[in-house]
Amino acid sequence: MAVEVKIGVQHSPREITVESGQAAEEIERAVADALGGKEPLLSLVDERGRKVLVPAEKISYVEIGAPAVRKVGFGAV
Structure with missing residues (x-):
């Protein structure tokens, strides 16, 4: 199962998002x-x-979690 990893980088307004097949541990x-x-x-x-x-010295934060499940089709709101 894929794991979603979000990495915040210093002096960058956007985060890096990676879906990895590696284990969370x-x-x-x-x-x-x-x-x-x-x-x-x-x-x-x-x-x-x-x-x-x-680069390790540029990392602000790392968030490790499961990827969001994409819903297909129509549903009641």
């Missing part, structure tokens, strides 16, 4: 390593296999 460990100084870059792989690299 694996992403949390990568974030902790980057923010703890073990890794200079936060490296994540999205669902299509593309790698997203963010």
